[in-house]
Amino acid sequence: MPLISVVDDDASVRAAIENLLKSRAYTVHPCASAEEFLRSPELTQTSCVITDVQMPVMNGLELLAETRARGYDAPFIFITAFPDDRIRTLASSAGAIGFLAKPFAGRTLIKCLNTALTEHRW
């Protein structure tokens, strides 16, 4: 099973997503911040990154840019509590597979994840 990294500074949201993905038998690597993810060895093995947009120090978009800059092309799914169009556009243009507004339905996330993993397979 592919490794899914979840980056969110909100512990309960992070735990809930981890819980959801584990119930669907995914392997999950939770990170509290963008820096933690970048530092972690799972960076190279991650099949998909699910990240919050609004985070202190480094936000989700910056994390995407940094990951690409480091030469990793794992698909990104953004989740945000501030679903404004400006950020959605920025996320799409940066190559995000999905953009979900909190709160989102679990199956939407799963569906989006499956899409990302499928597309990434080639």
Added chain:
Amino acid sequence: MSNQPINFRRSATQFVLGTITIAALTLTSLYPHAHLATAAFAYLAVALLFSLMGSFIASGALSMVCVAALAYFFAPPIFNLRIDDPQAVSVVVAFLTTSIVGTHLIQTLRQQRDAALDTVAKLRQSAADLRDREKWGRVIFEHNPVMYFMVDEAGTVLNVNTFGATQLGYAPHELIDRSVLNIFLKDDREFFRKCVVTCLENIGQSHTWEVQKIRKDGSAMWVRENAKGLRWADDKPVILIACEDISERKRTELALQRSEAHLAQAQELSHTGSFGWDVATEEPFWSKETFRIFGYDPQTKPSPQLVLDRTHPEDRACVQDVIDGARQRKENFEHEYRLLMPDGSVKYIRARARATKTASGGTEFVGASTDITSAKQAEQQLRRSEAYLAEAQHLSHTGSWSWDLYKREFVYRSAEVDRLFGFDPKEGASIDAILSRIHPDDVPRLRKVTHQAMKDNGGNYEYDFRIVLPGGTIRRIHTVAHAVVGSDGRVSELIGTHMDVTAQHEARERLENTLVALRESEQRFRDYAETASDWLWETGADHSVTHLSDHTSYGGILAGELMGQPRWKIASDVEAEPEKWRQHRAALDAHLPFRDLVYTVDRFGTPIYIRASGKPFFDASGNFLGYRGVSTDITASIRAEQAERELRKAHAELAHVTRVTALGELTTSIAHEVNQPLAAIISNADACLGWLGREAPDLSEAGRSVEWIIEDAIRASEVIRRVRALAKKSEIEMVPLDINEVVKEAIALVTRELANHQVTLRTELTPAVPPILGDRVQLQQVIINLVMNGIEAMQPVKDRVRELVIESCMDDMGRVQIAVTDCGIGIADDDIDRVLDPFFTTKSSGLGMGLSICRSILEAHGARLSIVRKQEPGATFQFALPLHKEVVS
């Protein structure tokens, strides 16, 4: 006795011649050898011859010589004194006998002849004397300066000498043969008659008396008359009177008597007794007054001891010293001492004595003792009254003085004058020193007074001046002076009094100030009363208004309607508030005082609010007469209260609006805060389904998912509760609060906002601060507002960490202080004073109400929002909240 030497010379001559003759006879006889008898005869003849010369002794002696010669030369033996012949002896004896007898006879004859001659001469002399004497007697009678009168027993003047008549202004013939009584005073005539009778009864005896005679011109003359009764021719008795003018002596005598009487009287009046004291004889003389002073019987024999006996025991030693000293030194003395009289009274005596030399060379003191008791008492009285006066002057701060206008000096000044000028009276300040203390501004006035006094012819002056005491204290003096006109008609002195009126002056100033203040106050109260809406009223027993003070609210319109009406007839709220009026009327009927009855009166459709208080009043016998009280138009304050209430409401609404606005600004943050737990809940729910939907459902995981769901749901509802609380439009609720809790809750709402703007929050909350009294929501609004401002201020900051610090602590005054510090752009100098004003903003968007509202909220909490700028960038907004009173107390 003068003829004794003559007799002796004659006897000697007689003897010598006789002896020579005998010697010659003897020689003659011897030559012829004459016979004894012959010789004896011859000798006898010589002896008898010489006896005629008169001296019997010489004759005797001659006879003896003859005897011797007979015996020697002629009786045998010759040339021997021995006689042998008895015949011879008989011859010699016969010779001796004859010689002696003859001599004696001759002597006797001579003496008889001499006596006869003497008698004749005497007779001749006395006849001449008699003639002379008669002549002298007449001269004396006529010219002796003694008046002679000769009167008969009937008193008729027989003779008077010219002197006597002249003295009385008469010619002698005008008096002779007239009654002598004419020249006596009628009153003295009887006396003279008696004198005459006395003289006649005692003829030959002298009588003397003194009487007055009347001159022809009627004037009187004192005479001393020496009279004697005589038998005159025909044995008729006459009286010869010699008169001597004693007018002068009499005058002297009378004068002496008078002066003696005067002296005695003077001594008595002056209480001065005189004394004389001969130290040698120790026999003093005391005048009558001296006896009286010392309280002794005038019959007592005076002595120094008597003085000592009377002397007061305390003074006795001194007096003894004086007496002893006088005895020894014999010098003048003077002393004062007291007598203790038998009745216990005390007399003061002053004695002075002068030492004089007596004829015998001793010392006699002549002096005077004066009873000075009354003077002493007067002196004591005077001293006492002077003391009283001084005391009175001292007490009344009044000094009296007399000023010599020409010499420019004090003739007299009482001690109090010195004291008024701040000098010690004992030291005797100089004129210059005194004048130098007169206030310089007052000197011209005083000078003017003295000049005026010299010009005026007497007059009274009243003026005030000031004395500057050392140290600068001012003493105010009121002076009353009077100009004294001297004997030369010129004003020489000013006499007057200085009175210290400082206290009165101050009192008057105070009074004047008080009066001014009172007038001001009166005016003020009149102004108040006339402008205020208070008025005084009085009602009768029927509660209708009888009196109203002049000024009433709304210009008397109300007054006119009130008169004669009970209160409830003009009130407009009687129907609306029946219970209030029922209670009020019950109180009135019970004659109870009432306070702060508020009712309304309709005025042109607008209610006027009146507050009335009153108390009943009664007559002397306790009968109810009515009410007196005060009413106030409180419409304005009622309206003000209403307005304030409205304002408070508006304020709260404004605060709410801004709060909601702020919440609007926080929408995204708040949505995030809500969406996070919702997202977690949904995810966990899906996960739960996932765990359950497995071939082998993992119930444990599913259960854990449900637990998380519950936690996140609670978290979401908590956020919603806070937002609701802030958005709620509620009344201000002041409750004791822990400010740290308030801060933490506020932070919960802005956490996301802080994160979004990359702002790090640091809180330094002092644990366990005492509770404050406040409204939780409004205080949170303030904190959120300050945090949001801080975040905004730090937006431009790129080069440093954006840090926001929230502190709570206790300030110096025991209040709880909250400070919110950012490190942003800070506040421009121009803006610092306006930053708290409403509608001031530096933002492109925003109403600018945020800080203004914060300030209002904090002021309602008794706090003040202040801005503190520090060295480092940024700004600190802080406020201090008073502690909850219950805790403080």
